[in-house]
Amino acid sequence: MSSDDVTGQAADGPRRRDAAATRRALLLAARTRFTRLGYDRTTLRDVAADAGVNLALIKRYFGSKEGLFKAALAETPRFLGGTGEFPRGRAALAEALSRQLAAGAWAEFGEHPVLMLLRDSGDEQVAQLRRRALAEFGRQVLEASGGSSAPDAELRAELLVALGVGVAVVRSAVGLRPLADATPEELLGPLHDIVEGLLGPPSD
Amino acid sequence: MSSDDVTGQAADGPRRRDAAATRRALLLAARTRFTRLGYDRTTLRDVAADAGVNLALIKRYFGSKEGLFKAALAETPRFLGGTGEFPRGRAALAEALSRQLAAGAWAEFGEHPVLMLLRDSGDEQVAQLRRRALAEFGRQVLEASGGSSAPDAELRAELLVALGVGVAVVRSAVGLRPLADATPEELLGPLHDIVEGLLGPPSD
DNA sequence: CCACCAAGTAATCATGCGTTGACATGATCC
DNA sequence: GGATCATGTCAACGCATGATTACTTGGTGG
Missing domain, CATH: 1.10.357 (Tetracycline Repressor; domain 2)
Incomplete structure (x- = not known):
């Protein structure tokens, strides 16, 4: 429903196997969507898509949606x-x-x-x-x-x-x-x- | 999850078959929950419960969640x-x-x-x-x-x-x-x- | 070259929630 | 007193979405 491309961020180069970079990309995408859309209207699938990253990696790096939100907020x-x-x-x-x-x-x-x-x-x-x-x-x-x-x-x-x-x-x-x-x-x-x-x- | 009794409104008298009253009760409950919790965290089931009214009546009187929200907002x-x-x-x-x-x-x-x-x-x-x-x-x-x-x-x-x-x-x-x-x-x-x-x- | 582990992927589960349609019931009018 | 319509009830469906698990891939050190 709300999978409009809110950021123009996806599809970077073939950045493969760079943990720090994916973490950063996720945080940036999360910040953008959380700020513009709020917590509930932000879906993890959209964040992952914006970051050009697999959905499951959010769990790996931030544990949960709440964890991702807090990490974005902490900045x-x-x-x-x-x-x-x-x-x-x-x-x-x-x-x-x-x-x-x-x-x-x-x-x-x-x-x-x-x-x-x-x-x-x-x-x-x-x-x-x-x-x-x-x-x-x-x-x-x-x-x-x-x-x-x-x-x-x-x-x-x-x-x-x-x-x-x-x-x-x-x-x-x-x-x-x-x-x-x-x-x-x-x-x-x-x-x-x-x-x-x-x-x-x-x-x- | 969020079905705490946010308002102390439910369980009025045996107000039976009073369309205007149920509309009013729904609007009051909706206003309260929407204001305190926001759109997404407000569930129609909770609103109906607060108003002491059946869930399906929201559809009858306001068509949809969006309709209820707009009605509450219009005030x-x-x-x-x-x-x-x-x-x-x-x-x-x-x-x-x-x-x-x-x-x-x-x-x-x-x-x-x-x-x-x-x-x-x-x-x-x-x-x-x-x-x-x-x-x-x-x-x-x-x-x-x-x-x-x-x-x-x-x-x-x-x-x-x-x-x-x-x-x-x-x-x-x-x-x-x-x-x-x-x-x-x-x-x-x-x-x-x-x-x-x-x-x-x-x-x- | 092989083994190992972190990084990444794909598929599936579980469930909360908006929506819906078929049914029950009480009031009002002739 | 029965027809009729507005009011209210019940149960269920379908979907979006967060979470989770089993699996694959690639780099790195021995």
Whole structure:
């Protein structure tokens, strides 16, 4: 039913007997399908086909569909804030946010990590990972905004996280325009205003 | 597998031979399960059980699972902005937003309409409805904010929509705290600042 | 060259779930 | 009170899909 070629990935060269390569190919295909279609609408047969690999190898390398999903999900936090911290200061924060939200900064990952992070298999462990990743993202925003001045500083930082999540969803999943078409440059001004408004007068 | 009693709805009185009532019961159960579990993880058997109704009646009243989903979805726009417009003015906008985002204003609907609206069955018609509903919500925000002063006023209004979507997702689906626990009152201040910052100095 | 093991393949199983059609039953009207 | 139709019940089918097992292939080390 849903075996449309969602990725243009299959049919690589005659890559034979390369365990690491098949693992990578499976992960890439899984990421793509899970992100675009969600957990349930992603079938292992389609993933295997995209990767140009036999279905049974998914069991060999990842144990189960859930295992494959978790493996694909485990990569996302790296792409959220990167390992490095955010730059300090409001203006830099707004710029970093607008780039992360609107740019194709996800090129390496292939899809939008936030959307992948929001995908749900029903597993509680997955929900925890998601919560942790977004909480960490919130912490980074809080730090970048210059420490905590207001008592609700944490709440305000998480509102920025929520904004990020909402923008990702509305752009990629919903396709609301003009938001979906906005470039990082067009987003920068409004986001700057939000950050300034939300975080209030600099505390330092 | 997923036949936990997600709603406490079954086993009403001996309501026998009341077509309208069974339709209503089915819609309520469907709304609940679709919103919490999504399209695929919602089984018709569970919906029927929740409603205390025979499985085959879903076919009778809604034709198919897709039909049931669309019927449940068709109710959501009513609960987004209500039929009435938003109150005019920035402060009123912020207040309305914070109430809609954090309050149990969804009591009548039973679940959070935004989350239901984000659920996907894969049907293109559904995607259109979702886009339309959110676009309409954006239009209302734009009007409430006092017409269009800036050239990117539309974009800014949609950013508020995205914020609403993000807050709904992060609160109900992700459970990020303290955001998830915040009361409408606690949300009001930060939201007011966002609205003021985003919409800039009043144009009138 | 042979033996061995990882890598890959093919076929099948098991089952959850949407769908369907034939049947039962209660109300309403003449 | 019986005909009739809407409402509700029951049992079953068929298919998609995740899982699994037995088998084949190819490279590598002795």
